[in-house]
Every structure is written in C-alpha cells, then in structure tokens.
Amino acid sequence: MNHFRLWALFASLACTMNGTALAAGDKDAILQRGAHVATEVCNACHSLKYLKYSDFLKLGFTKQQVDVMRGDRNMGDPLIAQMAPGDALTAFGIVPPDLSLMAKAREGGVGYIDSMITGFYTAANGNTDNHVFPGIKMPDILGISQADPASRKALLVKAKDVSTFLGWAADPMAEARENLGYAVMAYVFVLTVLLYLLKRKIWGRLEWSTPGLH
Amino acid sequence: MKKMIAWIDARFPLTHFIKHELTDYPTPRNLSYWWGFGFLAGFVLVIQLVTGIFLAMHYKADSNLAFDSVQHIMRDVNYGWLIRYLHSTGASAFFAVIYIHMARTLYYGSYRRPRELLWWTGQGLLLLMMATAFMGYLLPWGQMSYWGATVITNLFSATPIIGDQIVIWLRGGFAVDDPTLTRFFSMHYLFPFLISAAAVIHLIALHTVRSSNPSGLNFADKDNIPFHPYFTIKDLFGLGVFMLVYFGIVFFDPELVIDVTNNIPANPMQTPADIVPEWYFLPFYAILRAVPDLIGGVVAMALSVLIFAALPYLDRSRISGGAIYRPVYRTMFYVFIVDIFVLGYVGAHPPESDLKVVGEVATAIYFSTFLLLPFLSRWEEGYLLKIGLPVEVMEMTQKEIEEAR
Amino acid sequence: MTKKNTETTDPARRDFLGTFTMAVAGGGVAAACVPFVSSMNPSSDVLERATVEIDLSGIPMGQEKTFPWQGKPVFVVHRTSAEIAEMGASPGGKEPVPDSQRVQKPEWLVVIGVCTHLGCVPNKTAQGWLCPCHGSVYDNSGRIISGPAPQNLHLPPYHFVSNDKILIGKSS
Numbered sequence: 119m120n121h122f123r124l125w126a127l128f129a130s131l132a133c134t135m136n137g138t139a140l141a142a143g144d145k146d147a148i149l150q151r152g153a154h155v156a157t158e159v160c161n162a163c164h165s166l167k168y169l170k171y172s173d174f175l176k177l178g179f180t181k182q183q184v185d186v187m188r189g190d191r192n193m194g195d196p197l198i199a200q201m202a203p204g205d206a207l208t209a210f211g212i213v214p215p216d217l218s219l220m221a222k223a224r225e226g227g228v229g230y231i232d233s234m235i236t237g238f239y240t241a242a243n244g245n246t247d248n249h250v251f252p253g254i255k256m257p258d259i260l261g262i263s264q265a266d267p268a269s270r271k272a273l274l275v276k277a278k279d280v281s282t283f284l285g286w287a288a289d290p291m292a293e294a295r296e297n298l299g300y301a302v303m304a305y306v307f308v309l310t311v312l313l314y315l316l317k318r319k320i321w322g323r324l325e326w327s328t329p330g331l332h
Numbered sequence: 333m334k335k336m337i338a339w340i341d342a343r344f345p346l347t348h349f350i351k352h353e354l355t356d357y358p359t360p361r362n363l364s365y366w367w368g369f370g371f372l373a374g375f376v377l378v379i380q381l382v383t384g385i386f387l388a389m390h391y392k393a394d395s396n397l398a399f400d401s402v403q404h405i406m407r408d409v410n411y412g413w414l415i416r417y418l419h420s421t422g423a424s425a426f427f428a429v430i431y432i433h434m435a436r437t438l439y440y441g442s443y444r445r446p447r448e449l450l451w452w453t454g455q456g457l458l459l460l461m462m463a464t465a466f467m468g469y470l471l472p473w474g475q476m477s478y479w480g481a482t483v484i485t486n487l488f489s490a491t492p493i494i495g496d497q498i499v500i501w502l503r504g505g506f507a508v509d510d511p512t513l514t515r516f517f518s519m520h521y522l523f524p525f526l527i528s529a530a531a532v533i534h535l536i537a538l539h540t541v542r543s544s545n546p547s548g549l550n551f552a553d554k555d556n557i558p559f560h561p562y563f564t565i566k567d568l569f570g571l572g573v574f575m576l577v578y579f580g581i582v583f584f585d586p587e588l589v590i591d592v593t594n595n596i597p598a599n600p601m602q603t604p605a606d607i608v609p610e611w612y613f614l615p616f617y618a619i620l621r622a623v624p625d626l627i628g629g630v631v632a633m634a635l636s637v638l639i640f641a642a643l644p645y646l647d648r649s650r651i652s653g654g655a656i657y658r659p660v661y662r663t664m665f666y667v668f669i670v671d672i673f674v675l676g677y678v679g680a681h682p683p684e685s686d687l688k689v690v691g692e693v694a695t696a697i698y699f700s701t702f703l704l705l706p707f708l709s710r711w712e713e714g715y716l717l718k719i720g721l722p723v724e725v726m727e728m729t730q731k732e733i734e735e736a737r
Numbered sequence: 738m739t740k741k742n743t744e745t746t747d748p749a750r751r752d753f754l755g756t757f758t759m760a761v762a763g764g765g766v767a768a769a770c771v772p773f774v775s776s777m778n779p780s781s782d783v784l785e786r787a788t789v790e791i792d793l794s795g796i797p798m799g800q801e802k803t804f805p806w807q808g809k810p811v812f813v814v815h816r817t818s819a820e821i822a823e824m825g826a827s828p829g830g831k832e833p834v835p836d837s838q839r840v841q842k843p844e845w846l847v848v849i850g851v852c853t854h855l856g857c858v859p860n861k862t863a864q865g866w867l868c869p870c871h872g873s874v875y876d877n878s879g880r881i882i883s884g885p886a887p888q889n890l891h892l893p894p895y896h897f898v899s900n901d902k903i904l905i906g907k908s909s
C-alpha cells in the first residue's frame with residue numbers, strides 16, 4: 119500500500135491551483151508519444167491486453183492514425199503481443215508480463231517503470247544489468263546503457279513518455295474519476311454545512327436544564 | 333395521505349412503530365458524536381449491499397475470468413470503476429467505523445449489565461463481517477486474494493485429527509481453485525443479508541435496554557429526548573463528515589486500500605514476496621505470528637477475537653460510567669488501544685528479529701489486559717469507594733458498598 | 738424533556754432550512770442513482786461490437802446464411818433472378834411495401850431474423866420463412882404474408898463497403 123499517494127494528491131491539487139500542472143494539450147502530446155513507443159517497442163514482446171485499439175481514440179489520435187497502428191487487427195481487438203508467447207519463452211525463458219495494468223501492479227507505479235527501463239548499465243564484466251531489477255531477463259530495449267550523453271537525454275524523455283502512457287493505460291478512468299470527484303466533494307461539503315446548521319437549529323430548541331451534563 | 337396511513341395502521345403497526353422506535357424513542361440527550369458510528373455502520377452496509385449487487389451483475393466467478401471481469405468493470409462498464417471503488421473502499425470504511433464503534437463501547441463500558449446480549453450480537457456481527465470481507469477479497473482473484481485465501485483456509489489444518497479434511501472441504505479441492513472461488517462468491521453474496529438480519533436483532537436488543545451514555549448514569553425520563561429529530565439530524569451531520577473522508581478516498585486515492593500485489597493475477601505457482609492481509613486483519617495476524625506454533629498461533633488468534641465476549645464478566649467493577657470515573661480502567665483502555673496499533677504495525681511488516689520480540693510483547697499485553705481486568709477492576713472499585721464517590725455512580729446496594737470498602 | 742418556549746424559535750426559518758436541506762439531500766440521492774442505472778446499459782465493449790463486417794462472396798446464389806449482429810441473427814439471402822422477379826411483382830401481404838424498398842441490391846436481401854410477433858427465429862423455406870412458434874409466414878422479401886406477426890421482418894442498417902462486403906450496424 120502506498121500511503122503517500124493521498125498527500126501527493128493534495129500537493130498536485132495545490133499545483134493545479136497554481137497553474138503549474140501540465141496543460142491538457144501537453145498531456146495528450148506526451149501520452150500520444152508514449153503510445154507510439156508502447157505499440158512500436160514494448161508491444162513487440164509484451165501484451166497490453168486490457169487496451170483495445172479503439173482506446174487510442176480517447177488520446178486524441180485520429181481514426182486514420184489508429185488504423186495504421188492496428189494493421190489488420192480490428193478496432194475492438196486487445197493489444198496482444200506481436201511475439202507469440204511460446205517464442206518469448208524460448209527467447210527469454212519467461213513470458214513477458216502484460217503491461218496494461220503494470221503501473222498499478224508495482225510499488226511506485228509509473229516512477230518504478232520509468233527508473234526500471236532507464237536503469238540498464240554495462241557491468242564490469244561487460245554484461246548488461248539493471249540497477250532497479252538486477253538479473254532482469256528483458257534486454258535494454260531503449261539502448262540506454264550504450265547511449266552517449268546527448269542521445270541519453272532523448273532516451274530519458276522517451277522513457278518518461280512511455281511510462282506516463284502506461285500510467286494512463288492502467289487507469290484510463292482517472293481523469294473522469296477526479297472530475298466527478300470534485301463535483302461530489304463540493305456537493306457533500308455544502309450538504310454537510312446545511313446539516314450542521316439544521317442540527318444547531320433543532321438542538322437550539324432544547325434547554326440544558328440538567329446541571330452536570332454537557 | 334392521512335386516510336392511507338389509517339388504512340395501513342389498521343393492518344400493520346406503522347405509526348406505532350415509527351413512534352415507538354423513532355419519534356418517541358427516548359434517547360439520552362448527552363450522547364456525543366461517538367454514538368453516531370452505529371448509524372454509519374448501517375449506512376456502509378447499505379452501500380456494500382447496493383454496490384455489491386451491481387458488481388455481481390458484471391463480475392464472473394470463474395478462475396479464468398474473474399480477474400479480467402474486474403478489469404472489464406473498471407474499464408468498460410458505465411461507472412463500473414465507481415461502483416467497484418465504492419465497494420472496495422466501503423469494506424475498509426466498514427471496519428474503520430465498526431472498530432471505532434467498538435472502541436466507544438469499551439471506553440464507556442457500554443458492554444456491561446444490562447447490555448451483555450447487545451454486546452454479543454455485536455460480536456456476532458463482527459465475525460460475520462470478517463468472514464464476508466475475507467471471502468470478498470478472494471473474488472478479484474489477484475495474487476493477494478489467492479495467497480490470503482490459501483493461508484487463512486490453511487489455518488483450519490490446526491484442527492486436531494480432521495484438520496486436513498476440513499481444509500480440503502473448505503476449498504473443494506487440494507488447493508484454492510475454481511471451486512473455492514465459486515463457493516466464496518456464493519457465500520459472499522449471502523452473508524451480507526445475514527449481517528442485515530443480525531443488525532436488526534442488534535437494534536431490537538438496543539431498543540430493549542436503551543442507549544448507554546457518556547455519564548454512565550441511568551437517566552430519568554426528563555433527561556431523555558426523542559431520537560427524532562434530535563439524533564437523526566446529529567447522525568446525518570456525522571454522515572456528511574464521514575462521506576467527505578470516504579468519497580475523498582474513493583475519488584482521489586482509491587488504490588490506497590488495494591494492495592498493488594492484488595493487481596497481479598493469481599498465480600498458484602508463485603507466492604509474492606510479502607503477503608499481508610488487509611489492514612483490518614493486521615493485529616490479529618500479528619498475534620497469529622507471535623506464537624511460534626501452528627496450533628498455538630491459530631488458537632491465540634481465534635481467542636483474540638472471541639475473548640471480547642467475556643468482557644461483561646471480566647469487568648467486575650460496579651462503578652458506572654466506563655472510563656470516565658475509573659482511572660485504572662481508563663489507563664488500561666489507552667494501553668490496549670496503543671497495543672492494537674503496535675500489533676497492526678508488526679502485522680504489516682515481515683517478521684524480523686526485533687519486530688518479532690515487539691510482536692510477542694504486544695501479544696502478551698493484549699491478553700494480559702483481559703486477564704488482569706477482573707482483579708484490577710475490583711481493586712479499583714474498592715479504591716474509588718475509599719476516596720469517596722457520589723452514590724449515584726454506583727450500581728450497588730448500601731450493604732455492598734460497605735463490604736467493598 | 739424540557740423545551741424552550743416556542744416563541745423564542747422562528748418556525749418559518751427552521752422550516753425553510755429544513756426543507757431546503759432535505760431537498761438538497763434528496764437531489765443527492767437521486768443523482769446517486771444515475772451511475773447505478775447507467776451501469777446496466779450496454780458497456781463500451783458491447784457497443785464496440787455494434788457493427789459487423791460480412792463477406793458475401795461465400796454465399797452461393799439461391800442460399801441463405803445467418804450472421805450474429807448485436808446478439809441477433811441477421812439473414813443474408815443471395816436471391817435468384819426468378820425470386821427477384823417474383824418479389825418485384827408481388828405487393829406483399831399485411832404490410833405492403835415494394836420489394837425495391839427492402840433491398841439495396843436486388844440479389845442481396847438482408848433482414849433481421851427475428852419474428853415481429855414474439856421474437857422467435859423463423860426457418861427458411863423455398864417461399865421465404867416460416868416461424869416455428871406461431872406459424873407466421875414471410876416471403877422472399879421478408880414481408881409478412883400470413884400468421885399473427887404484425888410487421889415485415891425488420892431491416893438492419895447496413896451498407897456496401899465493396900462489391901462483396903457489407904457492414905451491418907451503420908447505414909453509411
């Protein structure tokens with residue numbers, strides 16, 4: 119359980135009020151770039167089975183763009199891995215896990231994914247390993263362990279994009295949820311104030327005649 | 333309208349019922365907000381029933397489909413995410429409310445004569461709730477669901493001789509599997525209705541013996557006020573405050589009460605690194621682990637819940653008013669509450685050497701609180717009488733008072 | 738129980754506050770029903786499956802094939818020129834409509850295979866369809882000829898995507 123999230127929420131609320139949060143357009147741009155990385159890179163080996171191709175329409179992609187992404191698969195099809203699970207088992211010794219819920223299935227969520235895919239390095243013995251997940255069977259797919267400082271910067275952005283996208287994939291209803299949440303909280307607050315006033319009014323009819331009671 | 337009510341009243345005691353249980357029901361006027369948690373529990377029960385019934389319309393109790401069907405609810409069903417989060421958060425809210433309700437009872441000694449039966453029906457409600465929540469937790473068929481159910485059903489293997497048979501019988505197989513899931517779903521659907529019935533019995537018992545109150549004194553009628561409108565509005569205001577917290581979690585941090593590991597589908601071939609029960613079971617779980625023996629641990633855990641039933645007899649003081657007039661009892665109460673939090677902390681962490689000792693000590697304190705109560709409460713009574721207390725706060729005859737002194 | 742003298746309270750104001758609060762609370766309860774009612778409507782994945790593409794090349798002349806669309810059977814008939822001529826000449830039965838208004842291309846009849854009486858699935862006969870439940874008879878244009886059914890077999894929205902492919906569920 120991540121007990122810091124509620125506080126992170128209050129912090130992000132404060133940010134929103136200060137106008138420092140991402141503008142909606144920026145967010146869509148990041149998610150769209152992340153979606154490209156996810157479908158072109160990750161989806162080769164990993165499934166994202168709780169996403170359907172039609173879900174991309176919600177990120178502001180046009181139908182034509184989604185048609186390119188889905189190839190000969192249907193709009194309503196789930197994003198299964200391009201590599202067959204059996205082949206993956208022979209190649210890696212393990213079937214790569216589904217990614218569509220990954221951001222909710224690991225402590226740290228989006229941040230974990232980001233630091234995992236950028237955590238590859240070349241160890242002293244020349245092998246590639248990972249700081250976050252030592253002994254990981256996944257290859258350094260972004261090539262971060264080989265990158266020179268200049269290209270490294272671009273790769274970090276790429277990693278951020280795709281992990282942000284996976285955060286959305288794990289919880290596509292988050293925005294709808296929070297929007298409804300503001301309305302509900304405002305309503306309950308008003309109702310509670312009214313109930314409080316009414317309570318004072320009704321209890322005001324009583325006389326506190328008995329000494330010693332409070 | 334008047335005619336209709338008269339028509340009904342001639343056939344069913346509607347007006348009488350409303351009068352007797354609501355508009356004329358005498359309630360001590362000094363009940364604090366701590367007395368509002370029973371009402372809140374009823375509200376959460378309704379939420380669980382309604383959201384549960386709607387979840388069941390989309391949920392599939394099949395080990396191959398259950399996990400995906402929850403994702404279907406979260407993504408495809410209109411407002412499915414809301415209904416599921418109301419339900420998963422509601423389970424935690426239920427326990428939070430009930431634990432506070434129980435703490436109120438302990439602090440004010442509301443379990444004492446003549447409220448023993450009321451207390452025991454409450455105890456039954458707690459057991460039903462625990463069973464319901466435990467079975468419900470298997471339904472999403474995540475890793476934590478699966479391994480939690482495995483561990484808890486295995487507890488029954490501690491039963492002498494037929495232990496293994498019981499475990500197999502409970503699971504309908506040699507491991508937690510599809511038959512376990514379908515029967516848990518069936519029972520998870522049934523139990524809340526048993527809870528509703530038990531809650532009615534609880535209320536009937538309450539209305540027979542009436543509410544206790546913070547002063548611990550039995551009130552003359554002039555100090556009682558009708559439940560409606562005074563306490564309906566007070567409870568409703570409390571409900572508003574409760575909803576602010578509850579909806580705050582539902583809408584802004586619903587995964588707070590869902591372990592990340594449970595977003596991984598159940599895998600019978602691999603146990604996750606640290607399996608932890610839901611927060612509301614943690615203190616009991618810590619007690620289970622504190623005893624380094626399977627049977628002993630299970631007995632200790634069962635006892636830690638059941639021992640509450642003995643409280644009306646363990647507390648032998650005849651001074652009214654729970655912790656208000658009773659410094660020794662009050663101290664014990666606070667030690668006990670702190671102890672439960674310590675146990676909860678221990679239960680949430682892997683049993684490393686230091687924490688193990690803490691857990692053992694906390695378990696010892698837990699049980700000694702109950703075991704010492706008969707002696708300390710009597711001693712306290714004599715002490716209080718010696719220093720002199722107003723006679724109203726004693727449920728004793730003059731003769732008994734003389735003896736106690 | 739002691740109450741203050743009633744003069745000290747203002748019943749009008751209390752009533753307003755009380756009524757208003759109850760109205761706000763009632764509105765909340767009503768609004769809370771919306772998600773629950775809405776959850777019983779088709780979910781997004783069901784709506785996703787609202788259209789289906791059908792390849793006509795697999796249906797030989799003179800044959801009928803049944804396809805599921807939104808959980809209901811859709812009959813697709815590849816009509817012979819004799820059938821086309823016969824249907825063109827017939828005005829229909831109880832609910833007369835010219836055949837030309839029931840097809841987009843005369844050789845392809847596409848109808849929903851649900852009897853307009855009480856919802857059974859009619860069986861194909863040489864003359865059209867016969868409903869097994871209460872004996873309604875439809876011709877090869879799906880028009881009701883005799884029996885208890887009140888209407889012709891309904892037409893689904895569909896359009897030709899190409900010469901031998903139709904998309905059922907959308908009319909364009």
Ligand code: HEM
Nearest residue numbers: 380381384385387388391416420423465468469471472524
């Ligand atoms: C005393 C009241 C209840 C309690 C304490 C309770 C508790 C729980 C818990 C802890 C879960 C797992 C939540 C999760 O992580 O997703 C759950 C799931 C579920 N419950 Fe209940 N429940 C109650 C009443 C009901 C009722 C009355 C029904 C049906 C009529 C119901 C149907 C379900 C279903 C279908 C699920 C699985 C869906 C899901 O996991 O989101 N529950 N319940």
Ligand code: FES
Nearest residue numbers: 852854855868871
């Ligand atoms: S349903 Fe077809 S004739 Fe009655």
